[in-house]
Amino acid sequence: MTSQDVILGILMDDSHSGYEIKHKFETLFSYFYNASYGTIYPTLGKMEKLGLITKESILQDGKPNKNVYTITEAGREAFVQYLESDIQGVELKSDFMVRLFFGEWTEPERVIRWLERSIAKEERQIERLNADYERWKSHMSPTQEICIALGIANQESNRRILLEGLAKLKAQL
Amino acid sequence: MTSQDVILGILMDDSHSGYEIKHKFETLFSYFYNASYGTIYPTLGKMEKLGLITKESILQDGKPNKNVYTITEAGREAFVQYLESDIQGVELKSDFMVRLFFGEWTEPERVIRWLERSIAKEERQIERLNADYERWKSHMSPTQEICIALGIANQESNRRILLEGLAKLKAQL
DNA sequence: TCAGACATGTAACAAGTTACATGATTTT
DNA sequence: AAAATCATGTAACTTGTTACATGTCTGA
Structure with a gap:
């Protein structure tokens, strides 16, 4: 399981910006997975280059522009492949x-x-x-x-x- | 909490080699902490340089030499300092x-x-x-x-x- | 005869965090 | 007046894993 796999999962049912993805990690998810902006933004960039997602820039007034990412057919295939791969053991550091x-x-x-x-x-x-x-x-x-x-x-x-x-x-x- | 802190804790009541420390991680410990040889050996080397532990080489026949590490007074102080520091939140990746x-x-x-x-x-x-x-x-x-x-x-x-x-x-x- | 225990160590690589850089709007 | 929310991104750094390198003895 890489951060790419988790981001693909989040984009499966709706398009989101990096900021929104971070928010999902913190609210729904933080109990069993988390990642910082320093991971999310570079990963989104890499995924776009790989053709797994596409970017759309949305101009907002009063707020910074938003880069909203949408999963592609190739992205959906990559996610299904992840779901078919072996499950990794849990990592706990307490x-x-x-x-x-x-x-x-x-x-x-x-x-x-x-x-x-x-x-x-x-x-x-x-x-x-x-x-x-x-x-x-x-x-x-x-x-x-x-x-x-x-x-x-x-x-x-x-x-x-x-x-x-x-x-x-x-x-x- | 760094691997250094955990290794100090293991050496608090007895001297051990890197190999034995790894074994402790796997048996007693793996549920809430673990580290590979690639972490343990370099960390032991660093700790020796810092004067937190001392090394004694034990010649064995039929088996490779064993480097047994013993905690020093400075090491005990460093461990106590760790116990007095703030507790870090648990990290789970499932x-x-x-x-x-x-x-x-x-x-x-x-x-x-x-x-x-x-x-x-x-x-x-x-x-x-x-x-x-x-x-x-x-x-x-x-x-x-x-x-x-x-x-x-x-x-x-x-x-x-x-x-x-x-x-x-x-x-x- | 082959796997596993014993034993140490390094180099290349992967992954991720923190801090920095920027800046308007809204809520307390 | 300060803090939080919204929003993106990079660079330096830390941490850790995996694979390689080496070799004997013991038990199945």
Whole structure:
């Protein structure tokens, strides 16, 4: 899976600018994929050269021009090819879990602070995902529903385990 | 969190070679962090130059020499500084979830195959994590227990949601 | 006899982030 | 008056992977 594949997926049902694509990453998507402008803009340029997408410049008043990209037939074929390729394993990099693993090398009070902040973060995320679900569920595909259910269930399971762990650590103080 | 921080953490309670560090990544750790030899060896070299670790070459017969690294006082201080720094947010990159999100663009049979394979994978991982826990629980710290509990709970929640999703998709066929 | 464990290291390449550069409009 | 939104793009840098290079011993 490359950023090109993900951008093709976003352009499959509608044309978008680079700015809008970034927005989609942040709202719908950030839970399992993300990319910065420094990735998005050069990738769109490369994809246009490859003939996977076409660019249309839209003049706006008061705002900068918008470059709206539309997927081509070749782009659709490339996306289908991606869907037919082997699935890559998930990559997770969690600073929080690394610290937890090495938690014995710092004061219990600090570890407790880590846990409390992490729990608060999980709770904010659960609320955000539930709100996202409420807002978009009417036009979400069945597989997208599984996606968001995975996210919510994960965050709820994290919350539960962290609360249990926190209670145990506090009992040992 | 850099690979240097994680390597320092591993060297905190015992000296190890690069090969052994890689092995630790793969067994204890791969769930939330990993690095290849191409990262480990150059990082160890850099850390030695910085005075964070010292190298001792051990001659072995029948096997290649082993470079065993030991953390220095400066290394311990650097590790403590890492533990005092801000926690970085988790980074997740999941090809599986991206495909699920775009699942409407391919045949339902393919999506069902993705789900079935993913469920089988989660089940293997759950067994592996449980086996790891049984093997190491006697010398695991309380925070390490939280770590492994997070991993197991996550994988079990994924399994549950995927099974539910699979049933729904099959019903719609 | 062949795969896998043991063991280190480099070079080429790929991928992605951050910071910089620019600037009007709208909301707080 | 400041911050956020809208909008694009590049250059320098960081980080990391993959493949190559080398070689023995052990167990299936």
